[in-house]
Amino acid sequence: MFAAYAARIDRDQPLNGLELGERPEPNVPPGWTTIDVRAASLNHHDLWSLRGVGLGEESLPMILGCDAAGVDADGNEVVLHSVIGQTGHGVGPREPRSILTEKYQGTFAERVAVPQWNVLPKPKELSFEEAACLPTAWLTAYRMLFTGAGVRPGDSVLVQGAGGGVATAAIVLGAAAGLRVFATSRDEAKRRRAEELGAEAAFESGARLPHRVDAVIETVGAATWSHSVKSLKPGGTLVISGATSGPNPPAAELNRIFFLELKVVGSTMGTKEELASLLSFCAAKGVRPVIDTVLPLDRAREGFEKMATGDLFGKVVLTV
Numbered sequence: 365m366f367a368a369y370a371a372r373i374d375r376d377q378p379l380n381g382l383e384l385g386e387r388p389e390p391n392v393p394p395g396w397t398t399i400d401v402r403a404a405s406l407n408h409h410d411l412w413s414l415r416g417v418g419l420g421e422e423s424l425p426m427i428l429g430c431d432a433a434g435v436d437a438d439g440n441e442v443v444l445h446s447v448i449g450q451t452g453h454g455v456g457p458r459e460p461r462s463i464l465t466e467k468y469q470g471t472f473a474e475r476v477a478v479p480q481w482n483v484l485p486k487p488k489e490l491s492f493e494e495a496a497c498l499p500t501a502w503l504t505a506y507r508m509l510f511t512g513a514g515v516r517p518g519d520s521v522l523v524q525g526a527g528g529g530v531a532t533a534a535i536v537l538g539a540a541a542g543l544r545v546f547a548t549s550r551d552e553a554k555r556r557r558a559e560e561l562g563a564e565a566a567f568e569s570g571a572r573l574p575h576r577v578d579a580v581i582e583t584v585g586a587a588t589w590s591h592s593v594k595s596l597k598p599g600g601t602l603v604i605s606g607a608t609s610g611p612n613p614p615a616a617e618l619n620r621i622f623f624l625e626l627k628v629v630g631s632t633m634g635t636k637e638e639l640a641s642l643l644s645f646c647a648a649k650g651v652r653p654v655i656d657t658v659l660p661l662d663r664a665r666e667g668f669e670k671m672a673t674g675d676l677f678g679k680v681v682l683t684v
Contacts, residue, residue: 365386365387365388365389365473365474365475366384366385366386366387366473366474366661366662367384367385367386367387367427367472367473367474367661368382368383368384368427368428368429368472368473368661368664368665368682369382369383369384369385369387369425369426369427369428369472369473370382370383370413370414370419370424370425370426370428370465371383371424371425372424373414373415373416373419373421373424374414374415375415375416378411378414378415378672379414379665379668379669379672381414382414382428382664382665382668383425384661384662384664384665387425387427387469387473389475390469390473390475390476390477391469391477392477393454393477395453395454395479395480395481396454396477396478396479396480397436397437397477397478397479397480397483398437398475398476398477399432399434399435399436399442399444399475399476399477399478399483400434400435400436400474400475400684401432401433401434401471401473401474401475401476401684402432402433402434402435402492402496402683402684403432403433403434403491403492403493403495403496403681403682403683403684404429404431404432404433404471404472404496404661404681404682404684405431405496405497405500405501405529405679405680405681405682406429406667406668406671406679406680406681406682407430407431407500407501407529408528408529408606408608408671409430409463409465409500410428410429410430410465410472410668410671411668411671411672413426413428413465413466414428418463418465418466419465419466423466423467426465426469426470427465427469427470427471427472427473427476428465428470428472429464429465429470429471429472429473429476429682430446430463430464430465430470430471430499430500431444431446431471431496431497431498431499431500431501432444432471432476432496432499433486433490433492433493433495433496434476434492434684436483440485441485441486441488441492442483442484442485442486443483443484443485443486443495443496443498443499443639443643444464444471444476444478444482444483444484444499445478445482445483445484445499445636445639446463446464446482446499446500446633447461447462447463447482447633447635447636448461448462448463448464448467448468448478448479448482449461449462450635450636451481451636453479453480453481453482454478454479454480454481454482455479463500463633464476464478472661472664472682473661473684474661474684481636482636484636484639484640484643486643487643487644487646487647488647489646489647490643490646490647490652492683493655493658493681493683494646494652494653494655495643496681497529497653497655497679497681498639498642498643498646498653499639500529500633501528501529501530501532501533501679502529502530502533502537502642502653503633503634503638503639503642504530504533504605504631504632504633504634505530505531505533505534505537505581506533506537506634506638506641506642506645507631507633507634507635507638508530508534508581508603508605508631509521509534509537509538509541509543509579509581509603510541511631511634511638512601512603512629512631513578513579513581513601513603513629514601515538515543515578515579517541517542517543518542518543518544519543519544519578519579520543520544520545520546520575520577520578520579521534521538521543521544521545521546521577521578521579521580521581522546522547522548522573522577522579522580522581522592522595523535523538523545523546523547523548523558523563523580523581524547524548524569524580524581524582524583524584524588524591524592525548525549525569525583525584525588525608526547526548526549526554526555526557526558526563526566526677527549527551527554527557527558527674527676527677527678528583528584528608529678529679530581530583530605530606531547531581531583532558532561532654532677532678532679533653533654534581535547535558535561535562535563536561536562536651536653536654537645537651538562539561539562539563540562540645540649540651544564544577545562545563545564546563546564546565546566546567546573546574546577547559547563547565547566547567548566548567548568548569548570548571548588548591549566549568549569550568550569553677554566554677555567555568557677561654569587569588569591570588570591573595576595576596576597576600577595577596577597577600578596578597578600578601579596579600579601579602579603580592580593580595580596580600580601580602580603581603582602582603582604582605582606583604583605583606583607583608584606584607584608584609585604585606585607585608585609585610585611585613586607586609586610586611586612586613586614587609587610587613588609589613589615589616589617590613590614590615590617593617593620593621593626594617594620596624596626597624598624598625598626599624599625599626599627600624600626600627601626601627601628601629602626602627602628602629603629603630603631604628604629604630604631605630605631605632653678653679654677654678654679655678655679655680655681656670656676656677656678656679656680657670657676657680657681658680658681658682658683659680659681659682659683660682660683660684661682661683661684663682664682667680667682
């Protein structure tokens with residue numbers, strides 16, 4: 365079957381390790397099932413995998429891709445939950461949880477195998493392309509907002525780095541849920557787009573906000589960390605799920621964190637139950653993932669290049 369896969373690890377030039385071509389059909393252990401992929405979306409996780417983060421040489425070649433929507437063996441339209449081993453379904457009793465492509469072959473292929481437990485019905489209101497955007501970036505944003513930050517309608521939220529997949533999702537979901545959303549970006553066009561998607565206002569990175577916020581959604585890391593901490597109300601919550609600009613900010617702002625009794629919450633992906641709630645929310649409220657580009661699987665390299673340069677707003681989706 366045709367697939368996009370990591371053939372080599374290159375920490376400095378990750379796309380050097382990306383290859384497109386034929387790979388074996390997926391292995392299907394007991395309790396697993398095969399899904400015919402119709403659409404799969406890119407995440408920064410795929411670039412990090414090509415750099416060797418969470419993926420070792422011993423696991424190569426590895427088909428990339430965490431997210432997918434497709435059709436099961438009975439012809440049902442489905443969405444995949446990307447976390448393998450969250451509850452022990454389909455894996456050994458002592459196996460730690462992982463994300464597709466860390467241990468098991470991913471979704472950038474004609475077919476993918478996952479535990480049957482990881483398969484959810486796709487709402488008819490969502491296209492395959494839209495549904496394929498949800499299991500990683502959009503689920504991460506959903507969990508950050510409503511589980512990690514615990515915000516309620518009327519609360520204010522700052523989303524750092526408008527344009528990225530998680531940040532875009534947080535803007536759309538937050539606005540749809542009745543939050544007052546502020547966003548930042550270095551790019552004027554991305555700031556305008558954030559406001560079109562429901563942000564109350566969008567600002568230059570590091571700019572002073574009209575007022576301090578109840579929560580910050582942080583995926584940028586070192587470059588925005590100080591601004592995130594300084595933007596919070598006393599008792600506010602900073603939820604972090606990534607550090608695309610690096611993990612070591614110049615200042616940790618520890619004095620401000622303890623004096624204002626701020627909460628810093630780490631967040632990774634989300635549960636199957638949260639994904640089901642997200643799917644239901646999107647279907648019921650007309651919320652749709654923001655898609656920057658749709659490409660056929662054989663043009664996957666173009667999608668990786670677009671994501672690597674940051675020249676996008678929303679998700680890149682590959683179709684099969």
